[in-house]
Amino acid sequence: MGKKENPLLAYYAQEERFAQLMNGWLLGGEPYFTAQNISEADRRLDGRSGKRRGREYRQRYRDLFKKLDNTFVRLYIGTELMEYVDYAMPLRIMDCDVLSYIHQKNAVSKGHMEQKDLKQDEYLSQFSREDRLLPVINLVLYLGEKPWDGATRLHEMLALHQIPEKLKQYVEDYSIHILDVCHTPDERLREFPPDICFMLMCIKYAKDKKAFLRLTEWSGCTDISEDTFETITEYLGESEFLEHEGRGGREGEKANMGIIRELIEDGRKEGVNLGINQGIEWTKQIFKLAGEGMTQQEIAKRLSIPEERVKQVLE
Template identity: 35%
Template sequence: MKPDIIFKEFWRQNDRFASLFNTVVFEGEEVIKPEELSELDTDVSTMVEFNEYKETLSRARDVVKKAAHGVDFVIMGIENQRKTHYGMPLRVMIYDALGYLKEYQEISRKHREAGDKASAEEFLSGLHKEDRLHPIISIVIYYNEKPWDGPKSLRDMIVDMPEKLGRVFSDYRMNLLQVGESGKYRFGNEEVQIIFETARYIYGGEFDKVRTLLKEKIVAPDVGAMIGVMTDSDLLVQEALESKGGMNMCTALERLEERGREAGRIEGREEGRKEGRAEGIAEGKREILFALLKAGAEIKLLKEVSGLSEEEIKTLRKEIE
């Protein structure tokens, strides 16, 4: 199963999704209730049209949900990112803008189909004076042991501006959640807490802390698979997907550690073979040079074919004198 599919399936569960947004965006307050969430189409593709200019933009988000908020609703999206993306604030801004544009076009279409009366200004825009769009909130989850070293807002992507220009510049900040820095959060959903905490400990090689955290706890297969995706571990993903009814994380981590130790032993043996080959090549080269020196080859010629300096060649010649 592809990592993106595992990621999307995990966050499709409303209680996990709500816990993520309530903790990261709303500072622990239960603003979003799981029972009020409904899934939306992740496709935000649309036609962008300005006068004679027309272009179809195809974009798909990772996970998008709608939550009732009073008598209205809010739209929320999650983007997963394995590597730093140096254009991510712009990318998120485009996703959000396309979401707004899609709703704008839908409202305009309904007015046209209903034959609603409109003022000249309303006819021009397609929106009536009282029409309102719904807020879109996005979170980018960055799961990598390396800290995010890219821009976190549109302003971070812009060249240095004079102060006067900077004051009127419209910035766009993205909500970035780095797994490596997730220790400052306490998620209400236990499974969400487990994936972030476990991944963070694995990043640091702190397997003892994982054992203390989970002990003999059996986690759901999709939780184990999510941890495997976040830590780039095919072994954990495989263990999770093959488990029936749940997986023992401590047992899986023991296999992961053993594989790491074995890889280290293999790497050490391979490094030893490489060093041996290098020494053999160097010794063979040395014997050839000795033979050429004995045959009376000129130093200039030996410099060209061996890459050694004149002093190094003279030192070798002394050894055979």
Template identity: 30%
Template sequence: MGMADTVTKEYIRSNEVFADAFNYLIYDGEQVVKPALLQELDTTEIAIPFALGENENQTEDVVQKYRDVLKSAVIMQDSRASYILLGVENQTEIHYAMPVRNIIYDALQYGKQVSEVAKRHKSKGDRKGHNKGEYLSGFYKEDRIRPVITLVVHFGADEWDGPLSLYEMMDLEDKKLLEFVQDYRIFLIDPYKLANNDLEKFSTSLGDVLGYIKYSKDKKALSKFLNDNQVMIMDNDAARVIRDVTNTPIYVPDGKGEIDMCKAVRDMIDESKQEGMAAGELNKAKKMALKMYKKGDSIEEIAEMAEVSVDQVKEWINSAV
């Protein structure tokens, strides 16, 4: 896993940022998913579908995958609680088989839930069920599983041009056949497609991070974005995402804390200008030194006049030979 993948995963793991992403996706920015009601789960998806079947000693192949982040959520609407699982997949690069990848994650999670229900029945000693169908599956008629929603967050400046559904990955024009082929679409947050009014719907630094990424390849647009914000206070995890994803050479302190992203970028630009000016002055000194050397002046005299070391003058002379 690259550094950019590591920092985006750590960033999105924050309950506040995680909730913000789903509130944008599902509720248009309304604060419905509460960070305090999120609980992180094991991201290892293991499924042995219906392993507790008629033959207790049967073995089946274990299927195992690793999500980026998975959390259980309690969503309150009209005094009713919905218990749901929310998963996020971070992509710094476009994945052209994302619909298949996501359907595998979701299917494994549903299989895992069914297996866990069957195990609970067995541990309680009520494994026989009420009928043969319940006995064979280990899943009873009144049992329920929790729905899973997987969100893809694209941390890249280029437009996501990958397929958004299984249908888009297929070359099947027969509509009659398509009626019998299950489609599966991905839910995607792509900076390229976010308008300014979309970015304003985020309540955490996620909006600023996605906005910076969106404009990172257009210096004029990025400058306007930063000037419009003037002050952009964000936590260090968010700043690291911007630094590593966009290759912006800003200084971000280790550990937790906050940073003014606008100021950090301005300081970086000022430092770059100063370095450029210094390089220009040094180049003038080099030209003068070489002219003096051709006239026969001593290296010591040249170094004193150019205000550099004797070794520097020697290096210039040797490189010019």
């Protein structure tokens, strides 16, 4: 794990921000999780296999690992995910999942050994029929410019073409969950809470000044919190975005992303200046499309505006 993603890790390590990210990612924006639902989980995973002499030890670290009520959620924001696509990602995550469940099982077994409450088969396995492990969810936040073209499931890594068709059903698959930020449609990003949406769109459009100017409008976030702003400026501070704005070389290296603050302020001012004209045009289009029988959701998608705005106009 490198230094570039440290601002993001610090940001999402906050229970409130992690909850917002999960609500947007897993629940389509439904405000289900709050900071009170989230607690820290051990980021380190250890595993061992084989007999004493040939025993192999494995250790893995998760970028972030939180407990959401009765579910463990692991979030990867690794340097390698920003630099290149990890073509072995399904295998890497599957290994971490196995270690997570073994870690839980060992804790349960230790409790039984202390309690001495198991007999027969349960004693041999050190796991009772009623014991249950907490589910583990793995999420990969991919921030690369290149579209994710690696495997998203284990079967895509296997030479299944070399075995008979009838045998394929016995080869277990394993899927992973990736949010490819720079190639995710805006309407999907708008399902995230405003601050998170704004941050993800800043990353997506860091090299597009015209789009950047309209981010507060597109994301629905007109009041950016200080920690969100600082995270964006720190994360994008040494990116190619500076070179795109003609600030390369020594000056560019020293720049602290004041350019982003300027763009945000310009976007706000431009939003005020264009707001009336755009509002009139949107209103005309909304009534026109509604007259053609389109639903509010369809109108919002067609015009790339929040559905709530369509609802306000029609009501």
